[in-house]
Amino acid sequence: MNRTPREAARELCRAGRRAVDLGLSPGASGNVSVRAGDHTLMSPTGVSLRDLDPDGLSVLGPEGEHVSGPPPSKEYPLHLAMYRRVEGAGSVVHLHSPHATAASCLPAWSASSALPPVTPYLVMRVGQAPLVPYAAPGSERLARNLADLPGSFRAALLANHGSLMAAADPAAALDGAVELEEASRIVVSLRGGGFSVLSAEDVRELTERYGTAWDL
Known part of the structure; x- marks a missing residue:
């Protein structure tokens, strides 16, 4: 999506405030970013997503170097x-929302997805979300663990940590994070009991129609 840096900054701040309003970003937790040309605008370290200001974002250069603004979140x-x-991601949202964080502490459903296909909406709007092996928040090892995962995905749960979602713009990335939180809430609620999931045929129909990925 073509957007000016100012437009991108405003979109990012709106998404940050909405995440807080929805109860998905307690305290100063979570971080958000958006691509603006060759640069990345990111929430600064230690700043609540409610308090993001378009003029107070961290700016990273093409190689991830800090070029202006306050220091970026350690999760850059x-x-x-x-x-x-x-491919084509224009924004990334990382949240410590309660149910996604709880689900990230459970064993993964499969090698390709932390969550089972419990609803068509998870498959349609998010797709598979693998469990990224634990590493300390903000560490290069955590980024490598994400990079080393096989398969196609645009969302993930970070073990014992929270959720990660990429999409074309901040609003879409947050919408995906909301869907991931809702699916996590359902899975955590069902924990310990038997439950049904979508069939392989149902999952294949949805991924082909909506362009998401789910390894069967």
Whole structure:
């Protein structure tokens, strides 16, 4: 999507405020970024997503170097790794939302997805979301763990940590994170009991229609 840096900054701040309003970003947790040409605008370290200001974002250069603004969130290597993984991604949202974080502490459903295909909306709007092996927040190792995962995906759960979602713009990335949180809430609620999932045929129909990925 073609957008001016100012437009991108405003979109990012709106998404950050909405994440807080939805209860998905407690305290100063979570971080968001958006691509603007060759640069990446990112939430600064230690700043609540509610308080993001278009004039107060961190600006990273083409190689991820800090070029202006306050210091970026320590998770900038994770965001850069996600941009490299997801073709056409224009924004990345990382949240510590409660149910996605709880689901990230559970064993993965499969090698390709932390969550099972419990609803058509998870398959349609997000697709498979693998579980990224744990590494310390903000570490290069966490970014490498993401980069080393096989397969196609645009969302992930970070083990014992939270969620990660990439999309064309900040609003779409947040919408995906909301869907991931809702699917996580359902999975956590069903934990310990038997439950049904979509069939392989149903999943294939949805991924082909909506352009998401799910390894069967």
